[in-house]
Amino acid sequence: DARVTQTPRHKVTEMGQEVTMRCQPILGHNTVFWYRQTMMQGLELLAYFRNRAPLDDSGMPKDRFSAEMPDATLATLKIQPSEPRDSAVYFCASGKDRANQPQHFGDGTRLSIL
Amino acid sequence: AQKVTQAQTEISVVEKEDVTLDCVYETRDTTYYLFWYKQPPSGELVFLIRRNSFDEQNEISGRYSWNFQKSTSSFNFTITASQVVDSAVYFCALSGTNYGGATNKLIFGTGTLLAVQP
Numbered sequence: 001d002a003r004v005t006q007t008p009r010h011k012v013t014e015m016g017q018e019v020t021m022r023c024q025p026i027l028g029h030n031t032v033f034w035y036r037q038t039m040m041q042g043l044e045l046l047a048y049f050r051n052r053a054p055l056d057d058s059g060m061p062k063d064r065f066s067a068e069m070p071d072a073t074l075a076t077l078k079i080q081p082s083e084p085r086d087s088a089v090y091f092c093a094s095g096k097d098r099a100n101q102p103q104h105f106g107d108g109t110r111l112s113i114l
Numbered sequence: 115a116q117k118v119t120q121a122q123t124e125i126s127v128v129e130k131e132d133v134t135l136d137c138v139y140e141t142r143d144t145t146y147y148l149f150w151y152k153q154p155p156s157g158e159l160v161f162l163i164r165r166n167s168f169d170e171q172n173e174i175s176g177r178y179s180w181n182f183q184k185s186t187s188s189f190n191f192t193i194t195a196s197q198v199v200d201s202a203v204y205f206c207a208l209s210g211t212n213y214g215g216a217t218n219k220l221i222f223g224t225g226t227l228l229a230v231q232p
Contacts, residue, residue: 033219043205043222056219091159102149103220105159 002026006092006106014114018080021109023092024073032075033093033103034060034067043091049075050097082113116141118208120223127196128231135191135226137206143167148182148189149207149220159205165189196230203227 005024013019025032034046047057047067057067064083069075079086089110093103117140127133139148150162163173165182173180177194193200207220 035220042224043220045219048219089157093159102161102164104161105151107158110157 002104004092004094004104004106006090006109008109009107010110010112012112012114013082015083016081017113018078019082019086019111019113021077021090021092021111023075023077023094023106025075025092025094026104027073028096029094029104030072030097031095031103032069033095034075034077035091035093035105037089037091037108038087046077046090082111084113087111087113116143116208116210116221118206118221118223120206120226122226123224124227124229126229126231129198130195131230132192132194133196133228133230135193135204135206135228137189137191137223139187139189139206139208141208141210143210145210147209149209150180150189150191151205151207151222152202153205153225154202162191193228196228198230198232201228201230 004026007022011019030051032049035043036046037043044059046060048055049069052069064079066078075092089108091105091108093105095101095103119138122136125133146167148165152160152162163180170182170184179192181190203225205225206223209218209220
């Protein structure tokens, strides 16, 4: 079965460091989503791309977070500088651009900022 | 505004019991989609089912069944004869039809932790 691939699976770093998370969507999927999961906020959308163009990044703190799709096979989420409150699990999901086909999620990146 | 409420934070049952997970949603869209995802202890999110707002037919898949009622804005999930492997957090989610009907962002409920005891 095709899967969304996220790297790294785990990341521990110190406050102030740059963090880059990567996602390879399922081949043929042209919508990509970044979600963050925390105990306090649950699952929340950070950014959303269709055909590599950002459609909605209203959930993302703009001062330190950035999301890009350099090509159709790679989406990145960067945090610079990182802060302890960014500690969370970050999920990437992809889907087909058809009337709400289900999104398929990667295994997530578990991020800890010390 | 769109919202999904899963009032049950945790449910504990004994194996072979039936269990229903509740989901209530709010939306102003006339066309919308409802989803259930499972998050086992390993952490991944697994898609279970999608329903559109025009299809209120209940659905059964093995031990899983879903009851969609627009009149009460509910989309409940029942597991029959529960098993230990069903232990997970279950999320209900909602999406609308902005952006020309393309796949839209998911609004998740807070999840229900189901613990099935042997």
